[in-house]
Amino acid sequence: MKKFLIATVVLLGSISFAGAEQYRVGISVMGAGFEADGAKEVFSGDHSSNTTSTKRTIDASTEKDGAEGAFALASIFAEYQINDQISAGINYVPHSSDSEETENVQNREVGAFTAQATNKVKVSFEDVITVYALANLNENVYGKIGFMQVDLITEENLGTGGAYGNATLDGYTIALGYNMDLADGMFVRAEAAYMDIDGTTLTNSNDSTKSVSADGITGYGAAVSVGKSF
Secondary structure, eight states: OHHHHHHHHHHHHHHHTTOGGGEEEEEEEEEEEEEEETOEEEEESOBTTBOOOSEEEEEHHHHTOOOEEEEEEEEEEEEEEOSSSEEEEEEEEOSOEEOOOEEEEEEEEETTEEEEEEEEEEEEEEEEEEEEEEEESSSSEEEEEEEEEEEEEEEEEETTOOOOOOEEEEEEEEEEEEEEEOGGGEEEEEEEEEEEEEEEEEEOSSOTTOEEEEEEEEEEEEEEEEEEEO
16 A cells, blocks of 8 residues: 555656646545445354354344444645646545444353353554546536545454454545635635445454455545645
């Protein structure tokens, strides 16, 4: 992820020297909601909702585990205006965003007794990077399409033992926005975006029969940006 960011910044930086007046930088604040489609837990063993020891697949909705999240994202961006219609840019979120903690209860045999163990899991999204192309549709309205990468960091407290790993996910975003130029090279933007991020499966480090997965993560967001042209 960091190599990807450094390579993109170097590329945009080298282009900007060819025409510094075509360079833009700014900050954005976005409110976004995400949902994990097909979020599920796979395990072998007795579970609070399952009295058999066979392998089971439990959807997040069945366990009433959260498969949705709302985030506020602050980011910085840099753009190079290739011509009157097209610009290329990079957007970086320098902070992490945490989901709500979810939990489920699994039954465990302890000697002749059955005890319940609580599993608690939440995830953090870090180093969200988007490389994008922006096309002016008219004097103020623009469309944008971009490639995303995000580090998915799991934070868990598993009563049944083990841990789940981390992953880097790829995705894309499309957006429609309105740009207004101000005095002294300043500008403001309002933007609505759709995001689609690939799913992943993470296996328990102590028990390969246990895993959590999501078929994909989709989200919608609205952003306000302010920046300056050079």
